[in-house]
Amino acid sequence: MSGPASPEEYVALHSLPCIVMRVTVSVAVAGASGYAGGEVLRLLLAHPEVExxxxxxxxxxxxxxxxxxxxxxxxxxxLIEPTDPTRLAGHDVVVLALPHGASGELTDALAALDGPTPLLLDCGADHRLEHVADWDHFYGGTFAGAWPYGMPELRHAGESGTAAAQRQILREARTVAVPGCNVTAVTLALQPGVSAGVVDPGDVVAVLANGYSGAGKSLKPHLLASEGMGTAMPYAVGGGHRHVPEIEQNLRRAGAADVRLSFTPTLVPMARGILATVTAPLTPGTTTAQVRAAWEDAYAGEAFVRLLPEGQWPTTAATLGANTAHVQVTVDERAGRAVAVCAIDNLVKGTAGAAVQSMNLALGLPEQLGLTTVGVAP
Structure with missing residues (x-):
């Protein structure tokens, strides 16, 4: 058609039937009454393709x-139903928001049922670790084996040093191990420097401020409001935290030949959030400009990881309720170390948001569908 359409042509053109193809994905959530399960459900309620x-x-x-x-x-x-394989079977996706050690047996039972096995997203630790020795040391019990790792932004070593390989793994996945929340914060803080070779991963120090929801809903005396309000307390000091081997695993994937990590989390009086401050020595000859460039290159195309303008530092408040990680990096020239800080909402980007991101990739949906980068403030 040349020139503007006549009124008759316009009406005829815009009166053609419009066929909109929609995908409805049925999702079951095991562990729906816990913090992680509840956050998964909050995000799924906003997902346009989920039932x-x-x-x-x-x-x-x-x-x-x-x-x-x-x-x-x-x-x-x-109604909350009992968790058993028959109630979960028949869905397109099953999210497992269960205590550590509880999902392995359940997933085996689901796989043994007749009919197609759902896409399985495990928010627990059962399938995160690749090495049985790490599982035995930090968790114990039956090792369920590693699943594809649900961090789409995880960088892989190699000439490109990008996360493209991880996203391709997730596009082909039928099972996904959702990362630990502390692991997400530390990995996103430091991995650009590791993959670019501008920091030495042989001396990494990570100190975290953690909200109480990361400990789950289990009633424990030190998690009572009367114990936690107005104070900060470290825990799992001295290398005993279960997320240590998972962080080391990720940094090796990003290109570290050897990783030595000192990791100290601290409970602070907030419900949600993680602020991770991670430092590592610069490699010889590295300049401040090269450090900044490594982080800029790593996160330039990432929808959910934002490198803040120089001089602006991450806060947990800015990520509240959003599937975002706010990152900043600088160089402590007197110490010869890079200092990277990452803030996340531990229940969103640290858990449920990563599950939904991974689900979208595995189902061939747009990765950002149903997820927001908009936080809640003040």
Whole structure:
């Protein structure tokens, strides 16, 4: 057609039937009454292609979800069912938000049922570690084996040093191990320097400020408000935290030949959030400009990882409720070390958001679907 359309042509053109192809994905959530399960459900309620299926748990089975997740009003009257394979089977996706050690047996039972096995997203630690020795040392019990790792931004060693290989792994995945929240913060803080070769991963020091929701809903005396308000307390000091081998695993994937990590988390009086301050020595001859360039190159195309302008530092408040990681890096010239800081919401980017990102990739959906970069402030 040449020239503008006549009124008759315009009406005819815009009266043609419009066929919109939509994908409806049924998702079941095991562990729906916990913090991680609740955050997964909050994100799924905003996902345009998801239909929420069975909601299961163990101790809270028989309750209405609103008794445990009153903020999820659209699901408040849904019944929490017992967690068993038959209730989870038949869905396109099953999210496992269960305590460590609980998902291995359940996933084996799901795989043994007749019919197609759902896409499985494990928010626990059961399938994160690649080496049985690491599992035995930090967790113990039956080693369930490693699954594709659910951090789309994880960089791989090589000439490109990008996360393209990790995203391709997730596009082909039918099982996904969602990363640990502390692991996400430390990895995103430091991996650009490792993959670019501008820092020495043989002397990494990470100190984290952690919100209490990372400890889950289990009742423990030191997690009571009367114990935690107005104070900060370190835990798992001296290399005993279970996320240590997972961080080391990620930095090796990014190109580190050898990793030595001192990792100290600290509980601070906030419900959500992680602020990770990570330092490592510069490699000989590295300049401040090269350090900045490494982080800029790493995160230039990432939707959910933002390198802040120079001089602006991450805060946990800015990431509250969003699937974002805010990162900054500088050089302490007197110490000869790079200093990288990363802030995340431990329940979103640190857990549920990573699960939804990975789900989108595995299902061939746009990676950002159903996820927001907009935080809640103040």
């Amino acid at each position: 929420i299926g069975a909601l299961t748990a163990n101790a809270s089975a028989g309750d209405l979800l609103g008794q445990h997740q009153p903020h999820l009003l659209p699901l408040a009257d849904r």
